Amino acid sequence: MGTRSNLRQSIDALCSLGSSATESVYTRLVLECVRANDAEQAARLQAHMESHSFRPNDTYIHNRLLHLYAKSGKVGTARNLFDRMPKRDVFSWNAMLSLFAKSRAQEDLWATFNDMPVRDSVSYNTVIAGFTDNRLPRKGLEVFAMMVVDGFQPTDHTYVSALHSCSMLLGLRQGKQIHGRIVLTGSLGTNAFVWNALINMYAKCGEINHAWWLFDKVPDKNVVSWNSMISAYLEVGLPEKCIEMFHEMQLASLKPDQVTISNVLNAYFETRRVDEARNLFSEVKGMKDKVCWTTMIAGYSQNGREEDALMIFRQMLLANAQPDSFTISAVISACAKLASLHQGRALHSKAILIGVDDNLLVSSALIDMYCKCGTISDARFVFNSMPSHNVVSWNAMIRGYAQNGRDQEALSLYESMIQANKKPDSVTFLAVLSACMHANLIEEGKKYFNSISKDHGITPTLDHYSCMIHLLGRSGRLDKALDLIKQMPHEPDSLIWSSFLSVCSKKGDIEHGEIAAKRLLEMDPFNAGPYIMLSNMYAAHSRWDDVASVRSLMNSRNVKKFAAYSWVEFDNKVHKFVSEDQAHPESEKIYGELQQLTRRLQEVGFVPNTRSVLHDVGEDEKFSSVCYHSEKLALAYSLLKLPGGVPIRILKNIRICVDCHLFMSHCAPTTSPNKQSLIIGGGGVALDKVALTIGV
Known part of the structure; x- marks a missing residue:
């Protein structure tokens, strides 16, 4: 600060003289x-x-x-000086090149x-x-070729930039040619930047073994060398090797940086x-940049820990780390999964506040979030x-x-997309x-x-075939669905056979269901899904011996059924429920509310659907079994806590059963002016077609 103040005072003094200074004075002040x-x-x-018409x-x-203006990004000031210079040399021209490169003015x-x-x-x-830095790698390599033709010897800086261009283009052939030139001219030496650029090039081009061979020969490995290999293993789908490299790096007493x-x-x-x-994130004090925070948020969300993702975001804000569009989109995606x-x-307000709401990534995440929360009008407003x-939005x-x-609107919007000359991708067709x-x-x-x-010109994926199997199966064309599976160019995987088994279950087709279940159990004998679905199909037809046989097989193989649960959001917290849940601190009030609601619905004609109870028990026991499913408990809790007019949103990790769907559909008596919108989603993917008014 003192240096700048003294400099300003010196130039103030010069300006107050009213006359020109000597060249040595000007030179000293410029320096x-x-x-x-x-x-x-x-x-x-x-x-x-x-x-004062001074001419040096x-x-x-x-x-x-010129170099100072270039360094400071003063394009207009530098251009003005350059145009007025009575003499120019190669240094003057290079200063302008540096300025235009830094300011991304590629044409200039x-x-x-x-x-x-x-x-x-x-x-x-x-x-x-x-x-290269402005992502024009072909142009960079073109100038590299010109340099060689014009007789100039490339330097280490030249090779690093040219190799980065090859990495961006995945140009293994050009990269190998540059590597050969480096070896022939003896330029490899001990320059870590050249070694690292070579490692990165081979890794990006998929030659991970060659990258490792080079890495092993680097004389003085620095953190960039290690980062090149760590990121390379991650990119080629070898995360375990990436972690192994990290441990080796620590043993080499090298301190990781934010990239690591x-x-x-x-x-x-x-x-x-x-x-x-x-644990790693907690250990790295003072090294948490926005990329690390965002990685934690996205990682938690991708691993089903959405609440932890939101907690990390709150910690990020408390640490005064500034989120960017990637951070915001990751957090919004976590909210979407929670239907929060x-x-x-x-978060939408936060995006507007920091100016990223128009970002394509953020806007697309907002659309997805509003759709998963059932507020389709808000999603369309954002759109x-x-x-x-872009295709994502x-x-x-x-x-x-x-x-x-809103299926017809989905198809209509797809037609609008085609009319707008936007090219659909495989995800588009999955939605359609x-x-x-x-x-x-059909x-x-x-x-x-x-x-x-x-x-x-897109090859249909297994997901597309799965949709067609569902479509044909739901219409009763199970033979056609099986024919489609047999004609597939892909080997049918668990998704395909699970889809087929699902529609067989809905149609009560045991013969085809047994075919699907057999294939699924061959692929994964420890997946509980096929056992349960097949057992339920037998139970629906009162084939209790077959039910017992399937359950016995599950027990002998120690196959565990995963728990179904529902959740609602209240007071910025997510409340989860399982069937017949007694763990909630307010369970007594919840059960009282649900029993009262059930009685009132029965008074207006609701009859529980006990066909979904697939056990050989009496009707009273079946009735008790369906009364306290997780989504009903979640509904009762919401009615206790949420004021009238506030929408109720219930999410479940699997699809809701027939009885619960019927129960929710009957929650629309007009005995109370206290109307609330109810939206319930099942399967963790799509909202069920229930968007009703309830008054209780």
Whole structure:
């Protein structure tokens, strides 16, 4: 601060004299400006020289000013000085190249380079690095080739930039040619930057073994060398190897940086080692940048720990770390999975506050969140407010309509997307086929399925085939669904056979169901789903011996059934319930509310559907069994806690049963003016087609 103050006082004193200074004085003051990195005082000094018609004997003073302006990003000031310079040399031109490269003015960079009367290796290096840093790798390699043809010897800086261009292009052939030139000219030596650029190039191009071979030969490995290999293993889908490299790095007594931490956190989350990720994150004091925070948030969300993701975000804000569009979209996605509308809206406000609400990633996440919370009008408002749409935003809105039972609107929006000349992708067609499946639009579904490859050149995925199996199966065409499975170009996986088993279960087709269950149990004998579904099918037909046989097989193989649960949000907390749950501190009040509601519904004609109870027991026991399912407990708790008019949103990790669906449908007596909107979602994916008014 003192240096800048003294500099300003010196130039103030010079300006007060009213006359020109000597060249040595101007030179001294220019160098002071450079040392202080003060472009503002340099511009004042330049103005003083020009007002007194001072012309230096050489280019030294002007070149120092140009480099300072370039460093400070003062494009207009530098261009003005360059145009007025009576003499220019290669240093002057290089300063302008540096300025245009830094300011991302690629056209000016190229034009200036072509106008240069004389070039040196710095000129080429600046332009190659400028194009590479601004993601124009082909142009960077073009200038690299020109440099060699023009007889200039590439430097270490040249090789690093050129190799980065190869990495971006996945240009293994060009990278190997540059590697060969490096070896032939003896330039490899001990320069860590060149070694690291080579490692990164081979890793990015998929030659992980070659990258490791080079890494093993690096004479002095630094943190960048280790990061290159750690990130490489992560990118090629070897997170365990990434973690192993991290431990070796620690044994080598090298301190990891933020890049290391972010990559290793990702590796822990990919291998579902969530607690180890949390421990590492807690250990790295003072090294948590926004990338690390965002990695933690996204990792928790991807591993079903959405509440932890929200907690980490709150900690991030308390630590004064500034979130960006990636952070906000990750947190919004966590809210979407929880159907947490209150927190989702708060994050929407936060996005507006920090100016990222127009970001495509954030807007698409908001659309998805509002759709999963059942507020489709809010989702459409965000969609309509976007300055531009990409395929992700179109997909989010189409999928949202399909998830909320607005199937015709989903298909209409898809047609609008096509009319807008937007190219759909496989996710688009998954949403479109889901809409056809929900609306039982068999012929339309076939048309869209056939168009995937015929009109759009996309190979249908297993997910697309799964939708078609559901569509054909729901219409009773199980033979056609099985034929489709047999004709698939892919080997049917568990998704396909699970889809087929599901529709067989709905249609009560035991013969086809046994085929699907057999295939699924061959693939994974410890997955409880096929056992339970097959057992339920037998029970629905009163084949109790077969039920006992399946249950016995489950026990002999120690197969465990996963717990079904429902959840609601109240007072910024998520409350979870399981069937016949007694763990909630207010369970007595919840059961009282549910019993009262059940009695009132029975008084107006509700009859429980006990066919969903697949046990060989009496009718009274069946009735008791369906009374306290998790979604009913969640509804009762919501009615106790939420004021009238506030929407009730209940989410469940599996689809709701027939009785619960019927129960919710009857929650619409008009005996009370206290109306509330009820939205219930099942399966963790789509909202069920229940959006009713209840008054209790």
